[in-house]
Amino acid sequence: xxxxxxxxxxxxxxxxxxxxxxxxxxxxxxxxxxxxxxxxxxxxxxxxxxxxxxxxxxxxxxxxxxxxxxxxxxxxxxxxxxxxxxxxxxxxxxxxxxxxxxxxxxxxxxxxxxxxxxxxxxxxxxxxxxxxxxxxxxxxxxxxxxxxxxxxxxxxxxxxxxxxxxxxxxxxxxxxxxxxxxxxxxxxxxxxxx
Numbered sequence: 001x002x003x004x005x006x007x008x009x010x011x012x013x014x015x016x017x018x019x020x021x022x023x024x025x026x027x028x029x030x031x032x033x034x035x036x037x038x039x040x041x042x043x044x045x046x047x048x049x050x051x052x053x054x055x056x057x058x059x060x061x062x063x064x065x066x067x068x069x070x071x072x073x074x075x076x077x078x079x080x081x082x083x084x085x086x087x088x089x090x091x092x093x094x095x096x097x098x099x100x101x102x103x104x105x106x107x108x109x110x111x112x113x114x115x116x117x118x119x120x121x122x123x124x125x126x127x128x129x130x131x132x133x134x135x136x137x138x139x140x141x142x143x144x145x146x147x148x149x150x151x152x153x154x155x156x157x158x159x160x161x162x163x164x165x166x167x168x169x170x171x172x173x174x175x176x177x178x179x180x181x182x183x184x185x186x187x188x189x190x191x192x193x194x
Contacts, residue, residue: 010131011178013139016087019173021137024053027171030136031091034128041117042110044103046095047125048163053089061085063152064145064168071148084143088172091129091140092153095122098162122166130169139174142167 020027028051035049052060065081084090095118104111126142133140146153146165153165 006131006135010127010134011139011181012141013174013176013178014083014141015174015176016083016139016141016170016172017175018086018088020088021173026136027051027089027133027138030132031129034125034132038121038125038128040121041114042103042107044099044118046099046103046118047122048094048096049125050092050094050157050159051089052092052157057087057089058085060090060153060156063156064149067149067152068145084141084168084170086172086175087170088138089170091169091171092157093122093126093166093169094159094163095119095166096160096162097164098160119166126167126169133171137174138171140169140171142169144168 031049031051035047038047040046061081061084064084065076065078068076068081100114100118104114130140130142144167146167150165153159154161154163
């Protein structure tokens, strides 16, 4: 499969289950490789990941539900978090502010750009993991319950306070494939000047 085919196959899959089509360690190794090789400005290596599986997967999504109920005054659907808990696991994406600040000190001329660059790197990491998972038959989707859940995540997994949560990616076996994706006319989105 060529790279464009891989991109085409990456989709938001919301109906996931706990039946991985590959062994768990293949998923873990794939995610580690993505973290290892996705570029980061000035090679600062600021990206961090926590992979949550098993009982921790259920505990995590129960805690997200509890926080969202508090935040919304009870107007949050349990079905949403139950659907994510039904997945095999969740990739939690972070960046380390200590690494970013140290790099900013080393390169003060570019200091104001580092927040944008670290978010670009995190986005590339999310895309790389998402696409790579799909190449081995694993479905995923991307959620953003941060910053509402930041404190509980940090406490739950005993993380350094310098780790900033960016997104949550439930992954697992594909229970149901998504519908065909509507794609806008590419000539509206891409302008070519000659």
